[in-house]
Amino acid sequence: MSPHPVMIAGAALLTVCAAYAVYDRAWLPAFGLVHGAGLLAFWALGERAARRRALVMAQRAELAARPSPETPLAPHFQAELKYAWAELNSACCLSAVLSRHAEHDPTYCSRN
Ligand SMILES: [Zn+2]
Numbered sequence: 001m002s003p004h005p006v007m008i009a010g011a012a013l014l015t016v017c018a019a020y021a022v023y024d025r026a027w028l029p030a031f032g033l034v035h036g037a038g039l040l041a042f043w044a045l046g047e048r049a050a051r052r053r054a055l056v057m058a059q060r061a062e063l064a065a066r067p068s069p070e071t072p073l074a075p076h077f078q079a080e081l082k083y084a085w086a087e088l089n090s091a092c093c094l095s096a097v098l099s100r101h102a103e104h105d106p107t108y109c110s111r112n
Contacts (some may be wrong), residue, residue: 002051007044011037 018033073081091097093109104111 002047004044004047004051007040007047011040011044014040 014033014037018030018037021027021030021033071078088097091101092111093105095103095105096109096111
């Protein structure tokens with residue numbers, strides 16, 4: 001069990017004690033109890049954040065240790081896909097790509 005719920009419970013107990021001290025008009029103990037409750041609550045929040053950080057780091061380490069998945073495409077198909085994307089990116093319009101630069105779409109292209 002993580003220690004921060006115990007710290008939160010301690011802070012709550014100190015707050016109740018501070019309320020009793022305020023009821024009895026014992027201001028100095030009340031101030032000390034409120035201060036202690038605040039410190040405990042602050043410490044508990046820090047512990048919770050540290051625990052979460054450790055969990056995230058453990059998950060990242062686990063993911064990094066896993067083998068990388070195989071590529072879904074065969075190498076020759078990847079080369080064809082790369083060529084097709086290069087062709088599409090350098091094309092002026094879709095009609096030019098489909099007709100191997102023989103025809104151009106006058107709606108979108110100025111190379112008629
Ligand atoms: Zn074109």
